[in-house]
Structures are given as C-alpha cells and as structure tokens.
Amino acid sequence: MNNDPLFHPGWIRFNEQRWGLTAEPLSFTPDKGDGWRLDTVLYRNHQGRLVTPPRNPHLPIAFQCASERPASRNRRKRLALTRLAEYLQQCEFGGSLSLSSVADDVRPFEWANMAARPRFTYHLDIATREDAIDPSARKKARKCRRLGYRCEVTEEYAAVADCLAGPEARKGFDYRLDAAELSRLAELMGPEHFVCFLARNAEGEAMGTRVCLFVPGGHALAWSAGMKTEAMKDGVNNLVAEEALDFFERQGCTVFDFIGANIAPVAEMKEAWGGRLVCHYTISQRGIRQLAREAYVTARTLMKRESK
Known part of the structure; x- marks a missing residue:
C-alpha cells in the first residue's frame, strides 16, 4: 500500500x-x-x-x-x-x-548535476500524540470549546472556501480553490481520501476550516487551512487540528503531515503539536544562473578564508 x-x-x-x-x-x-x-x-x-x-x-x-x-x-x-x-x-x-x-x-x-534545496515539515505520530503535544495547544482548543465553538466534518464547500479566504486576504496569496473546485476534488477522491473540517462559533457562523487528504492506515496531509481574522484569537486552528487528529485516528492513519514549516511563525505554531521535524528536498537543474550563483558563493568563501 x-x-x-x-x-x-x-x-x-x-x-x-x-x-x-x-x-x-x-x-x-x-x-x-x-x-x-x-x-x-x-x-x-x-x-x-x-x-x-x-x-x-x-x-x-x-x-x-x-x-x-x-x-x-x-x-x-x-x-x-x-x-x-x-x-x-x-x-x-x-x-x-x-x-x-x-x-x-x-x-x-x-x-x-542537479541543485538541491532543503525544505521542512512536521510529521506527527498519531497513535502516540498524547505524549507529544504541548499542553498549550490543548489549552487553546479547550478555550475555543468554552466559547461555544464546535467542529464537524462537512460538505458545505462554500463555507469552507469562505474560511480559506481568510489567510488569502491577510497574507496576500491565493489558494486558487473555490467551492466548485473543492466539490470536484471531493468527488474525484471520495470520502475515504478527502475530508473537510469546519468550525462554527456559538452563533453557527463558519469561522475556520482544514482540508485534508488521507489514506486509511497511511498518511494524512494537512493540505489547506484557513480561519477568519476575527476568530484567530479564539484558538479555532487548535480546535480544528485536534478534531482532525481524532478523526484520522479512527481511520487508522499513522502519520499526520502538517505540510510546511519554512516560515518562522508557521513553524512556531506547528511545532507545538510535537511532530518530528522532517526534511525533504526541492531539486532544480543547474543552469547558467545557478552555476554563477554557486561560483559567487565559492569565491566569497575563499576570499573570507584568505583574509583571516
């Protein structure tokens, strides 16, 4: 498998x-x-x-x-x-x-003759997560529940897309996913491999989401996540992550991949879940620009050594 x-x-x-x-x-x-x-x-x-x-x-x-x-x-x-x-x-x-x-x-x-660049993510062992997760992450999820939030598996893709728009507006990037694309992906993969979690506040408004891909008995990937700006202080991200981990444990999944830990604030947030820091690589072909850059770095290193 x-x-x-x-x-x-x-x-x-x-x-x-x-x-x-x-x-x-x-x-x-x-x-x-x-x-x-x-x-x-x-x-x-x-x-x-x-x-x-x-x-x-x-x-x-x-x-x-x-x-x-x-x-x-x-x-x-x-x-x-x-x-x-x-x-x-x-x-x-x-x-x-x-x-x-x-x-x-x-x-x-x-x-x-390819160039390799390290990138990082966190892999959390789902079965042993209770001993790994920092208490602060659990505390934020409990706070969210006290405020009346609840989290559920959903097929309301318009609400999911609306939550994904939160980080798009704050951080200036585009998930390039609307409700129709999410629905189509759900149909192509089926509920055994594609799932959306949606957190609602006490008034029933959709405030945060996480979209995941998974293999029962295998890995789960935290593919996309987003929450509305006004809910950021409420611990919504922690609540959704906690619910997702419980769900994947029931599916027999072994590893939860948080997908990406290359930006300092993102890494700080994800490391609280106690996953293992994992390195993977991006590779590129060495063109003239890459070779020139490597020659420049090598020359600078040699000049520094000679000046000592």
Missing part, C-alpha cells in the same frame, strides 16, 4: 484537469530480481517540461525493499534514487521539483 494520498487516481486526475498537466506515473526496479521498487508520479506541462503542480506539497515517492537490513536497504535506496535521477537528467524542468521526504538521500540528484 502507498501511504501517500498524492498517489490517489482522483488526485492525479484533479491535477491534470485543474492545471492542464499530463501525469506520468513511473516505476523503477532492478535490472535483475525484485529486491527493490520505486514508484512516483511526475507531471508535464504543455511544453513537455516537468513541473510540481500548484498546491502540491511534493511529488509522491514510494520505495519498497525486500530486505530490512540497513546496509542492504541503504544501498538499494541509493540505486533506486539514482535511477530516478538519471531519468530526470534526461528531461527538461519547467521549475523546481519538490520531492517526497521518502527521497531522503539527495546525493544521486547532486551527482546528476
């Missing part, structure tokens, strides 16, 4: 329809035997270049190994990622590619 919901056919179809891309599922295996297997899904734009689709936290990668011995597993994973890197080396990129944290050995891509 692939733990990553980004392998789901409905998600792949949504990316093709919404962004005008062509999906390219790939599988790599050894030339002989069946000691390992690597699966991924790449996407090409109209020019045939590889891209990470908008609103995709990463490109999914699954790695299977017939041996649990660390030496064998490390070697086979390196070989598998080398095969992927060799394939990518023959392609043209339309931008950087964000890889799943499964690709934790970035050396094959660097050896294939």
Whole structure:
C-alpha cells in the first residue's frame, strides 16, 4: 500500500484537469530480481517540461525493499534514487521539483548535476500524540470549546472556501480553490481520501476550516487551512487540528503531515503539536544562473578564508 494520498487516481486526475498537466506515473526496479521498487508520479506541462503542480506539497515517492537490513536497504535506496535521477537528467524542468521526504538521500540528484534545496515539515505520530503535544495547544482548543465553538466534518464547500479566504486576504496569496473546485476534488477522491473540517462559533457562523487528504492506515496531509481574522484569537486552528487528529485516528492513519514549516511563525505554531521535524528536498537543474550563483558563493568563501 502507498501511504501517500498524492498517489490517489482522483488526485492525479484533479491535477491534470485543474492545471492542464499530463501525469506520468513511473516505476523503477532492478535490472535483475525484485529486491527493490520505486514508484512516483511526475507531471508535464504543455511544453513537455516537468513541473510540481500548484498546491502540491511534493511529488509522491514510494520505495519498497525486500530486505530490512540497513546496509542492504541503504544501498538499494541509493540505486533506486539514482535511477530516478538519471531519468530526470534526461528531461527538461519547467521549475523546481519538490520531492517526497521518502527521497531522503539527495546525493544521486547532486551527482546528476542537479541543485538541491532543503525544505521542512512536521510529521506527527498519531497513535502516540498524547505524549507529544504541548499542553498549550490543548489549552487553546479547550478555550475555543468554552466559547461555544464546535467542529464537524462537512460538505458545505462554500463555507469552507469562505474560511480559506481568510489567510488569502491577510497574507496576500491565493489558494486558487473555490467551492466548485473543492466539490470536484471531493468527488474525484471520495470520502475515504478527502475530508473537510469546519468550525462554527456559538452563533453557527463558519469561522475556520482544514482540508485534508488521507489514506486509511497511511498518511494524512494537512493540505489547506484557513480561519477568519476575527476568530484567530479564539484558538479555532487548535480546535480544528485536534478534531482532525481524532478523526484520522479512527481511520487508522499513522502519520499526520502538517505540510510546511519554512516560515518562522508557521513553524512556531506547528511545532507545538510535537511532530518530528522532517526534511525533504526541492531539486532544480543547474543552469547558467545557478552555476554563477554557486561560483559567487565559492569565491566569497575563499576570499573570507584568505583574509583571516
């Protein structure tokens, strides 16, 4: 079983329809035997270049190994990622590619003359979360309940889209999702893989939301979240996160991926849930600009050493 919901056919179809891309599922295996297997899904734009689709936290990668011995597993994973890197080396990129944290050995891509940049997220072990979560996160959720808020699973996509507009207005970005797109994605993935949580205040007004993708028994991704400005001080985000974790525990999910921890205030908020800090990489082809930048950094480093 692939733990990553980004392998789901409905998600792949949504990316093709919404962004005008062509999906390219790939599988790599050894030339002989069946000691390992690597699966991924790449996407090409109209020019045939590889891209990470908008609103995709990463490109999914699954790695299977017939041996649990660390030496064998490390070697086979390196070989598998080398095969992927060799394939990518023959392609043209339309931008950087964000890889799943499964690709934790970035050396094959660097050896294939690609540049790698670390990015971060938090993975929370759902089964053991009670011992991991900071009491302050629970306290904010309790405050929210005392104020009369309640949280539910919903199919009211207009209310969800309205809450998502909150951070769009505050932070100046665009989720590029309206109620119709959310409804279409829900239809493509089904309730076994797509869920929206909606928090309402004591008056019944929708104030906060979280949209998640998940695999029962696998990973859950905190794909999109938003709350209205007037509810920020009430702990709505904490209430919705707590309800989501309870829901995913009932689905047998093992890991909750908070998706992104690269901005200081965001990282501070997410780290309170006690997840493990996880690194993944974006890779890009080394063009003239990238090579010039690396040469500049190297020259500055050498000049500083010589001046000491």
